[in-house]
Amino acid sequence: MNSMLSITNLHATVADKPILQGLTLDVPAGEVHAIMGPNGAGKSTLGYVLTGRPGYEVTGGTATLDGEDLFALDPNERAAKGMFLSFQYPLEIPGVPALTFIRTALNAQRKARGEDEISAPAFLKLARETAASLKIDFDMLKRALNVGFSGGEKKRMEIFQMAMLSPRFLILDETDSGLDIDALRIVSEGVNAMRSPDRAMLVITHYQRLLDYIKPDRVHVLSAGRIVASGGPELALELEREGYDKYAQVAA
Amino acid sequence: MSSLAKAIATGDLTQLPSRRDEDWRWTDLRGLLRTLPPKPDHAEVTTEGPFAALGGDVFLVPNGFVEGFTHIEGGPDNPVAQLRFVAAEAGSIATTVLVAVRSGQTLTLLESYEAQADGAVSDIALDIQVAEGGRLERIVLAADRAESVTVSTAAVTLAPGASYAQTILTSGARRQRIETRVSHPGQGASVRLDGAYLLHEQRHADTTSVVTHSGLGGVTSQLTKGVVEGQARGVFQGRIVVERGADQTDARMGHHALILSDKAEIDAKPELLIFADDVQCAHGNTVGALDENALFYARQRGMPFEVARAMLTQAFVGEVVDRIEHEGAREIAAAWVAEQLGRGQ
Numbered sequence: 001m002n003s004m005l006s007i008t009n010l011h012a013t014v015a016d017k018p019i020l021q022g023l024t025l026d027v028p029a030g031e032v033h034a035i036m037g038p039n040g041a042g043k044s045t046l047g048y049v050l051t052g053r054p055g056y057e058v059t060g061g062t063a064t065l066d067g068e069d070l071f072a073l074d075p076n077e078r079a080a081k082g083m084f085l086s087f088q089y090p091l092e093i094p095g096v097p098a099l100t101f102i103r104t105a106l107n108a109q110r111k112a113r114g115e116d117e118i119s120a121p122a123f124l125k126l127a128r129e130t131a132a133s134l135k136i137d138f139d140m141l142k143r144a145l146n147v148g149f150s151g152g153e154k155k156r157m158e159i160f161q162m163a164m165l166s167p168r169f170l171i172l173d174e175t176d177s178g179l180d181i182d183a184l185r186i187v188s189e190g191v192n193a194m195r196s197p198d199r200a201m202l203v204i205t206h207y208q209r210l211l212d213y214i215k216p217d218r219v220h221v222l223s224a225g226r227i228v229a230s231g232g233p234e235l236a237l238e239l240e241r242e243g244y245d246k247y248a249q250v251a252a
Numbered sequence: 253m254s255s256l257a258k259a260i261a262t263g264d265l266t267q268l269p270s271r272r273d274e275d276w277r278w279t280d281l282r283g284l285l286r287t288l289p290p291k292p293d294h295a296e297v298t299t300e301g302p303f304a305a306l307g308g309d310v311f312l313v314p315n316g317f318v319e320g321f322t323h324i325e326g327g328p329d330n331p332v333a334q335l336r337f338v339a340a341e342a343g344s345i346a347t348t349v350l351v352a353v354r355s356g357q358t359l360t361l362l363e364s365y366e367a368q369a370d371g372a373v374s375d376i377a378l379d380i381q382v383a384e385g386g387r388l389e390r391i392v393l394a395a396d397r398a399e400s401v402t403v404s405t406a407a408v409t410l411a412p413g414a415s416y417a418q419t420i421l422t423s424g425a426r427r428q429r430i431e432t433r434v435s436h437p438g439q440g441a442s443v444r445l446d447g448a449y450l451l452h453e454q455r456h457a458d459t460t461s462v463v464t465h466s467g468l469g470g471v472t473s474q475l476t477k478g479v480v481e482g483q484a485r486g487v488f489q490g491r492i493v494v495e496r497g498a499d500q501t502d503a504r505m506g507h508h509a510l511i512l513s514d515k516a517e518i519d520a521k522p523e524l525l526i527f528a529d530d531v532q533c534a535h536g537n538t539v540g541a542l543d544e545n546a547l548f549y550a551r552q553r554g555m556p557f558e559v560a561r562a563m564l565t566q567a568f569v570g571e572v573v574d575r576i577e578h579e580g581a582r583e584i585a586a587a588w589v590a591e592q593l594g595r596g597q
């Protein structure tokens with residue numbers, strides 16, 4: 001299989017505590033894979049390890065994006081290669097308007113790829129169109145990023161950033177939590193609009209409902225730091241019915 | 253006369269403040285200056301100052317020579333004055349300038365310390381008076397050199413109903429003290445005292461202020477922010493005195509600093525001395541590192557470490573810049589901050 005993201009026997013610790021314990025996962029280009037699993041299983045940890053968060057130490061195994069060793073790259077280099085993490089808990093950035101933050105990020109990525117900076121008018125046009133498609137009030141983008149935003153607004157801002165930066169590999173960490181019913185639909189449409197043969201996604205969620213909107217090609221169960229089961233979309237329905245009991249035993 | 257001015261006038265180095273002087277313990281001059289260089293000659297200034305684009309009258313003080321004016325005053329429609337202290341050569345300089353804003357006048361005073369040569373030891377004294385109903389906004393941009401030694405002391409006397417606002421922007425020096433002493437009569441007078449010190453390598457900057465409230469209902473709002481890296485050292489001493497009878501004083505002081513390297517240092521001493529009743533006084537003082545989580549968030553979005561750090565530190569200092577009232581000066585201050593924090597180039 002020609003995978004875009006390929007993770008083999010990954011081990012990682014947080015504060016010397018082993019969290020990922022032999023995780024293997026392949027996501028081919030063009031596919032959407034869902035990850036479900038109990039609280040504390042290591043789902044967010046996987047997202048942080050793949051994006052290089054300080055404090056998350058890789059103690060074994062490999063991860064490649066398009067065949068390139070991710071762990072040899074700085075977080076910003078991984079971003080420039082197309083890795084994007086929609087945070088479970090987005091950070092607040094006081095004093096930096098959302099638009100300034102995103103333009104700085106976009107231009108840094110373009111520079112890293114040897115491309116020209118985006119012109120101010122082109123950037124504003126893109127921002128206006130993207131905001132309109134995600135039903136985000138443009139004035140909100142002039143406020144300091146995420147400062148005083150509601151939980152749902154922060155999640156929407158994550159998707160806005162994603163649409164603006166146009167990454168190739170998307171990790172959505174519980175992007176559905178905190179969204180109201182309409183926002184869930186709008187955000188899902190935004191995500192679906194990004195599906196393409198040369199992109200891939202990992203969608204971390206607790207709720208089957210999101211997967212009605214964003215239809216996964218594969219569903220994996222992450223428990224105690226490993227993928228313990230994989231299947232088609234029907235696996236999510238089964239989990240919804242039966243919970244994680246039987247996988248907890250597998251992991252133990 | 254400051255102790256440095258006395259030492260320059262008399263040649264007596266024992267006049268210099270030392271570590272043993274409580275108010276100077278973090279800005280020792282006696283241990284630093286083993287000799288004082290001779291007074292420089294008068295110099296021609298051919299460069300433009302940092303506020304040149306904003307126009308107004310220019311008051312030049314090259315090598316300590318007050319050139320062609322006795323004092324600076326305000327006017328009816330908010331004139332701008334550029335006051336440029338230019339250290340064109342090595343040498344010891346002691347100089348005094350008088351600023352008088354009369355009743356009902358306003359003034360934007362754009363003051364710059366421009367060190368153009370190493371080896372300058374400067375003592376700058378300002379006597380600032382704002383009469384009833386007068387308004388003065390003073391912006392100080394201290395562009396000293398790594399080898400400069402500068403002491404600037406402003407004695408500010410306000411009448412009731414006067415308004416005084418100040419922002420000090422400094423990148424420090426070998427040793428630098430910028431001190432402001434405000435005599436605050438309350439009774440409708442208001443004071444804003446702000447500052448930003450952005451220090452790298454082995455630079456030092458000391459921002460000291462004393463505001464003495466002597467009358468009813470005075471307002472003081474103070475905000476200083478600092479960013480230090482390398483082996484730099486930032487000093488903040490802020491004292492607010494509320495004298496007996498200065499009831500209903502509203503005084504707030506904030507000092508917040510970021511330390512970006514483990515060899516950099518901040519010494520801060522905020523003080524409220526309150527002898528009156530029914531006052532609203534508060535101070536906040538925080539010293540810390542850049543938020544690691546915010547830094548990672550920015551890097552995950554593609555910003556290299558230096559870009560993310562510059563963006564976050566600039567935003568941190570931005571609050572001080574935003575409080576500058578004069579729009580042109582605010583823009584120059586923002587550009588100066590961006591340049592100091594490495595994103596301007």
Ligand SMILES: Nc1ncnc2c1ncn2[C@@H]1O[C@H](COP(=O)(O)OP(=O)(O)OP(=O)(O)O)[C@@H](O)[C@H]1O
Pocket residue numbers: 014015017019037038039040041042043044045046088
């Ligand atoms: N700094 C830390 N020190 C110690 N343990 C930590 C630290 N950070 C995370 N952990 C632990 O790592 C484990 C995995 O956490 P992670 O956030 O990856 O779980 P998750 O699968 O995303 O859970 P949830 O569904 O609740 O979001 C948890 O047991 C958590 O307590």
Ligand SMILES: [Mg+2]
Pocket residue numbers: 043044045088173
């Ligand atoms: Mg999680």
